[in-house]
Amino acid sequence: DAGVIQSPRHEVTEMGQEVTLRCKPISGHDYLFWYRQTMMRGLELLIYFNNNVPIDDSGMPEDRFSAKMPNASFSTLKIQPSEPRDSAVYFCASGGLSYEQYFGPGTRLTVT
Amino acid sequence: DQQVKQNSPSLSVQEGRISILNCDYTNSMFDYFLWYKKYPAEGPTFLISISSIKDKNEDGRFTVFLNKSAKHLSLHIVPSQPGDSAVYFCAAGHSGANNLFFGTGTRLTVIP
Numbered sequence: 001d002a003g004v005i006q007s008p009r010h011e012v013t014e015m016g017q018e019v020t021l022r023c024k025p026i027s028g029h030d031y032l033f034w035y036r037q038t039m040m041r042g043l044e045l046l047i048y049f050n051n052n053v054p055i056d057d058s059g060m061p062e063d064r065f066s067a068k069m070p071n072a073s074f075s076t077l078k079i080q081p082s083e084p085r086d087s088a089v090y091f092c093a094s095g096g097l098s099y100e101q102y103f104g105p106g107t108r109l110t111v112t
Numbered sequence: 113d114q115q116v117k118q119n120s121p122s123l124s125v126q127e128g129r130i131s132i133l134n135c136d137y138t139n140s141m142f143d144y145f146l147w148y149k150k151y152p153a154e155g156p157t158f159l160i161s162i163s164s165i166k167d168k169n170e171d172g173r174f175t176v177f178l179n180k181s182a183k184h185l186s187l188h189i190v191p192s193q194p195g196d197s198a199v200y201f202c203a204a205g206h207s208g209a210n211n212l213f214f215g216t217g218t219r220l221t222v223i224p
Contacts, residue, residue, distance in 0.1 A: 045212070106154075
């Protein structure tokens, strides 16, 4: 298995632009998680899905952030409009019945 | 509000010696705990876990200790090797929910 796949690996955009991050979880995993890593707060959970249904989105910073999971093999995290304070590394992770989560390599987002 | 705290942002240890990484949590509902290791430009990878019914779990050079009364856990690495140099994240969760709460990480440097 290729593991969790994220794209793009790096994204540089200007303030006000829309940004879409993509994730393909490990096949057979029922859970998908989106995290944001910053120096101050470490790994923050933004939202997670179970069987494509959003379970907890309380970590989503504000209405500018949205996430979808249209099927078991694909999820997107969208920021519209983006702001410089959104600059961070965004990770997607997937998991099955155990509590372990398997992380993708991350997307480094820079908003100028 | 950080429910999982790693108060040491960094730690340096000589090769061959013991590395001890510490983690504190505030939520008494947490009943399983994990350690993740993260290299630069990669996603975190699972290292070792422990459930609240145990106070110790060992896997090769890695041992995790749990002190529930103090709401404290630690990761011991013996002997430390240069390849162990990475950022280590502590994470916690509770039964019935698959989301994890992460600390801010501790950067371990093992000096050859």
